Amino acid sequence: MKKNSFLEEIRKEIPEETKVFVRHHTDIVIRVNELLSKKGWTQKKLAENMGKKPSEINKWLKGEHNFTLRSLAKLEVELGESIFHVVNTVTNYSVDQGNVQMTVHRNFSKPTTNGFKKADLIVDNSNRNQSA
């Protein structure tokens, strides 16, 4: 496939974060517009539903405005479908770098006849030598 040699030179210098940003932004713009088409809504209708000016919604969807997480949340609620998906996995931590020590303050504020008294400190080494 034909590629332009000068563009190839530029490509070598594009930061990865720029590529990721552009991908996410493009996906969101297309997704929001496709959801609007699916519902048969115009931007004006969306603006009315959200209590905003059509010009403001147009800026969201067509330019001059960066999406915020809050604006995306509002759009998602209004359009009734997910706009983007964040990977939600559980991270397993391994405890393999020695002992784990936990300090528990028991009855720290237990009142006494002389006022408040600091209780004994309990050192709990029950997690000692645990590993995942």
Added chain:
Amino acid sequence: MNILALEIYEEHDHCTFYTVRKVLDEDEYMPSETERFFRKFYADENYKQSIQEILALLDYIGEKRGANIHLFRPEGKAGGLPKNEKRLCQDICLDFANFPLRLYCLRITDEILVLFNGGIKDAGKAQQSKASMAFNEAQNFCKKIDKAFVEKELRIEGNKILGTQEIIEL
């Protein structure tokens, strides 16, 4: 007479990028309009990042999304005409706040995009900005290409533009 050549700029899996090149003389090679845009602004440190962002978007269009209609803004007076009647000059829609550059183009289908020149959009209207010359030329290119389609000098086949001749006379 000015001669305008329509030629492939880059090929990707999901979109072919075309560009236009002015043919001045057989002995004098004029870079394509899109090549001039990228070379001019990438040499300017103020716009280097913007050029990288435009190219990142073009790559994403080419490799993944195609020239999705939602990624383009209509430009110029022709913008009010029904989409099916005229092919409209557009610019690549970068939804980044205060994006300083415009690259004008003509989206033919999801698989075919014709890129022109561009410039600095430093005013509300392109005609009043530093991009005005590129904007006006892009409008002219669009009319010529559209006319060539209407007169069947050009036709679409898959992700390619085929024609009875590759040179469109301005």
